[in-house]
Amino acid sequence: MRVDLFDFDLPPELIALRPVRPRDAARMLVVRGADAPFEDRGVLDLPQLLEPGDVMVFNDTRVIPAQLEGRRGEARIGATLHKRVDLRRWQAFIRNAKRVREGDVLEFPADVSAIAEKRHEDGSFTLAFEGGEPVEVLLERAGRMPLPPYIAGKRETDEQDRKDYQTIFAREEGAVAAPTASLHFTQRLLDALDERGVIRTTLTLHVGAGTFLPVKAGDTADHRMHAEFGRIDAETAQLLNETRAKGGRIIAAGTTALRLLESAADEDGIIHPFEGDTAIFITPGYRFRGVDGLMTNFHLPKSTLFMLVSALMGLDRMQAAYAHAIAQGYRFYSYGDSSLLLP
Structure with missing residues (x-):
């Protein structure tokens, strides 16, 4: 597909340079399939938007000062x-x-x-x-903490970023970019998910700086993704497969978790233990096998991540969703607001 199809105009004042406080006070745009109206919600509404028996999958990678x-x-x-x-x-x-x-x-x-x-x-x-x-x-x-170029180019990195650019799940050292969907999570939000009956589990994908590289090719077929190391253990794979068998959904917290789940899933949607590099590149036309929904922040124009969410929901649908988010003043990118995508 032509890369320029994934372009959009973003007012620079909507690029978040600091996260909101508390973290779970961010806004969240809910995008469902077909022609369902967009829902302007908050991250704290997440438990009520999921069903008991659903499982959320988080990335437990830890950002190093790279x-x-x-x-x-x-x-x-x-x-x-x-x-x-x-x-x-x-x-x-x-x-x-x-x-x-x-x-x-x-x-x-x-x-x-x-x-x-x-x-x-x-x-x-x-x-x-x-x-x-x-x-x-x-x-x-x-x-120093490796803040994305769209933040680092506008202000100096400081000690506060060592806390802000790390998720509550951070455990396995090796990432040079945060799995930013999880930056919104606090203990009170996790407690609310537990009370709702939403299952939680983790995997590890060490996010690389290649996630910020622009797509320079004119066509998606000519773009080469950088490989990143990931791991899903046997216990986690079994939990996810059992959840699906019982009718629960797998909701990825972030595109990093989604990419690893899709790398580990076979044609029948069975998720297998995984350890190694993945360079999976997801664009419209891709058939999802490992996830049923995605919580994610708002992504850059013509980026591989905007292509990924367009593959999940449809390009026209995501262009409309981003136009709505811009009109409503949502904050974009790593320190910005969130979205919940439910095909």
């Missing part, structure tokens, strides 16, 4: 880690990469350094961190 600012000699460079290679190596996007050659040593604050081992076809590098300390310790010392 944004580094440093030098190669006299040249200033930036590095955004996006995928772990092994214990000491990460693949990274480099700002000012033309000044970096294979074998160069990149110097970062707090005595942190890395060797630019290998340049990849997409322009990224494999960085090998020097020394004996765990890379996670080095990043805590020298790194």
Whole structure:
């Protein structure tokens, strides 16, 4: 499909630079199938919008401070880690990469350094961190939270972002972007879901910085997704399959959870344990097998994530939903409001 079909105009003042407080006070647009009217609700309404026996699937990845600012000699460079290679190596996007050659040593604050081992076809590098300390310790010392470009380009990252850009479920370190649908969840909202009889479970998908890369191709068929590592254990897969067998729905909290569920589901909708990379790219025409609904924030024009929600609900339906959200002043992107999509 033509990528320009997924374009829309967004007033810049609707880009949220900070989350609302408390987190569960965000608005939520409910989009159902066919011609059902849009519903302007709040995130706290979520329990009443789901049914007892439904299961919500959350991503328990934890964002690491993966944004580094440093030098190669006299040249200033930036590095955004996006995928772990092994214990000491990460693949990274480099700002000012033309000044970096294979074998160069990149110097970062707090005595942190890395060797630019290998340049990849997409322009990224494999960085090998020097020394004996765990890379996670080095990043805590020298790194910043990797806020999306549409936020970082408008204000400085600060200590508050270390709390704001982390979900209540964050446990498994390795993401360089937050699974932002889950940023809205608080303990009182989880308690309300439990009281409603909604089941909760988690999986792990380490979100990479590639999620923010623009689609440069003119046609979706020519776009290549970056791979991300994910894991669904056998116990979780069994719970999800049993939920479906009893008539419950699988509701993904965020596109990251949805992408991994779809990667793990077979043609009959059975979800299998999964551990490995996924580069699944979902566009209109895709037949969903692993989910029955999605809670997600509002996404960028011409992004792979707007293509994904258009595949779930229909392109015309999502264009109308986003036009409604803009007209009603919903806040967009990572720190913005939410939507609940129920085909």
